[in-house]
Amino acid sequence: MIEVQKLTKKFKEFTAVDEVSFTVGKGGFFGFLGPNGAGKTTTIKVLATLLRPSGGTARVNGFDVVREPAAVRRSIGMVFQDPSLDDRLTARENLQLHAMLYGVARRETGPRILELLELVGLADRWNDLVKKFSGGMKRRLEIARGLLHRPGVLFLDEPTVGLDPQTRRHIWEYIGEIRRTEGATVFLTTHYIEEAEACDRVGIIDHGRIVALDSPAALKATLEADLITVETRNPEDALRIIREELGLDAVLQGDRVIQVPAVNVADGELLPRLAAAVPGLSALEISKPTLEDVFLSLTGRAIREEAADSLEKMRQSRRARARKGR
Amino acid sequence: MELKTFGVTVYVIWLREIKKYFRERTRLLAMVGQPLLYLVIMGHGLREMFQLNIEGFDYLSFMYPGIVAMTILFTSMFASVSIIWDREFGFLKEVLVAPVPRSAIAVGKALGGSTTALLQGAILLALAPLAGLALSPSAIIQILLLLFLLAFAITSFGTVVAANTESMEGFHMIMNFIIVPLFLLSGAFFPIGVAPEWMQAVMKLNPVAYGVDALRNIMFTGSPAKDFVVYYPLYHNVLVLAGFSVLMAALSMRAFNRVE
Structure with a gap:
């Protein structure tokens, strides 16, 4: 479903993604594990056609991300690291707009929305404004939205970042449920060890390079x-x-x-x-050994939060504003 | 097929703007309340100073078209500037990753912003009698069409600015260095003809000034003061606004196609 060959993305002098290669098979559950700034989000953005690669090739669902961006976009569902819902619309309205953008047949839209809200446990909140939702509920709604048009690949960029441990576990159960019922290929980025442990295969990424790529068990066995x-x-x-x-x-x-x-x-x-x-x-x-030890042995550093960059600061101020009921 | 996707995307963006507009009653009130304050306080205050010996001239009715244009200017600019937020934190990312042409976002945004601005303007039109203006039904229709054109021109312009602005700091710059001068140099408070040469030259570059002038053209039809308050013929104003709209719409569509 995803084939990436020597993918490189440079921002001026800075190389964010450096000759990364990997493949993810149909129905696979692939995790990108690495610290903030390792190049995880950049890779996802290239695969989602939001950024143009500086080198290498990437195919998603058989389509080239540079030459067939429209076909790639139709094939993927995307859950961004930052919220991308309209919180002044209701849960159902957010899903309806998505269905229109992806050309989901009108007849099919209603039942599909119902089915997905059921799946993520929001069926009774369909008519509530999203701004009344908790962080975890918003995340679940975004996951439901990402699946609405039945994409071949679901991208989840740090799906549980900023959520409390209980909510994270909760989201995680939903992701498991979705893999069972929807059969979608899931590509996930995370810097939480326990999340990476649940994937079929894990790519450990640091400074834009994949330093190891295998199943969690095999990675740990290397130690x-x-x-x-x-x-x-x-x-x-x-x-x-x-x-x-x-x-x-x-x-x-x-x-x-x-x-x-x-x-x-x-x-x-x-x-x-x-x-x-x-x-x-x-x-x-x-x-x-845990994947943390694997990361430590490969890079000589622990995976931990690095200093908040400017975007992170903007995000925090936005959250603070949202709490004040902007 | 491509055209249909384009149309649907424009509709989605437009629909979202409209739904949100009707949900935000406080914004609606603020946007009507502000021009009302201008009209009541400045209009009545300045009216006494500007007792010109020109038949049919009354400062309040002179200023009223300027205030209507101001409402359009502010509402349109706010609508397009929300793109900056949307892009970094919100819904825009969802649209950028969808299999739809991005240029449609610019058009949908401009149409949505114009529709909401038009609604605000229409509410203000109901206050015309307070400014001593009696508008015929045909004048009202002309005014509404004109307000839509003005709103579309400004929203498209705002969209070009927003697409090239990275942050909220940039937004404050826009407020101070674009919106306020556009308003002050629009001829809302004084006729273009009485301004000094250099200022007239700047005002001729301001699209909002053509909107204000066009409104006066319609509102002062048949008034003996028309020649004093109006600078250009109506068709001239409309042509400039239409040309500006087309240019800005094209630039904003291009700006969105470029957004990475």
């Missing part, structure tokens, strides 16, 4: 090592002993915590040896 966390009252000695006497890699994390990567901890004798050797041991923990 091989589990992580042993040792907490001790005597970190200097412990660190020396682990390194010199046990011959293991170890790094000090904070005041009292030492991290030791190790292979197949569970069926070895390492733990008892470690427990016996470390002076002043107060806690010992083994953890399986």
